[in-house]
Amino acid sequence: MDKENAYNLFSLVFGYQPKPYFIDGETDTPDVPDFNKLGSALYAPNSFEDIVSFAPVRIKHKGREFYLPYSTIALTNKKIIKSTLLTARGGEVHEQIGNQSWKLTIKGIYIEKGSGIPETGINELAEMYNINDSVELINPVADYFLGAESKVILTKISLPDMQGVSDAQAFNIEAIEDSELTLEATNEDV
Numbered sequence: 001m002d003k004e005n006a007y008n009l010f011s012l013v014f015g016y017q018p019k020p021y022f023i024d025g026e027t028d029t030p031d032v033p034d035f036n037k038l039g040s041a042l043y044a045p046n047s048f049e050d051i052v053s054f055a056p057v058r059i060k061h062k063g064r065e066f067y068l069p070y071s072t073i074a075l076t077n078k079k080i081i082k083s084t085l086l087t088a089r090g091g092e093v094h095e096q097i098g099n100q101s102w103k104l105t106i107k108g109i110y111i112e113k114g115s116g117i118p119e120t121g122i123n124e125l126a127e128m129y130n131i132n133d134s135v136e137l138i139n140p141v142a143d144y145f146l147g148a149e150s151k152v153i154l155t156k157i158s159l160p161d162m163q164g165v166s167d168a169q170a171f172n173i174e175a176i177e178d179s180e181l182t183l184e185a186t187n188e189d190v
Helices: 003-014 119-129 142-146
Strands: 043-045 051-054 057-061 064-068 072-076 079-085 092-099 103-111 135-138 150-158 168-177
Touching: 003 103, 003 168, 064 119, 072 142, 103 119, 119 150, 119 168, 135 142, 142 150
Parallel strands: none
Antiparallel strands: 043 051, 057 064, 057 135, 072 103, 079 092, 103 168, 135 150, 150 168
8 A cells, every 4th residue: 555545545434635744855744843832742653654644643541552543633522501591581591501521533544554454553443442441642632622641531433444445444433531520528518
């Protein structure tokens, strides 16, 4: 599988194509820093040595780190609003109670040239998904919303049909934020 097919494969499976950055002396990564202001890497290498991914996604748990190649991440959040109807005047009064937990979708593709089936990548996906604990998400975009060293719980994984393509396996992972909360009791609560 060559570089061109790798990026066309993402489009075939997920319906859109992330922009690759080729390092060949002429087309290099854009003139941006290597890390965001919170310290996460903005670029990471992929299985083709002259291509890097923008905003790489990594999962970390108890010293083990999983790099998710050719990946993209989407974050979704919704405010919790309590609405009360006004009967005498008509209309509503809205009160913001808080925010729901962040929901994340990570899409990517493991590619192992000449492997037929990318067993190393599939094994890593299975190992990562079978962790029954929250994991650390490392991503330069998610850091701004979830904070550095943010914890998530992997809730769903799917491996889309590869339509007869060898050497590659796409994945779609869903996760939910698992923030640490501190509950404080006052004398009035006891």
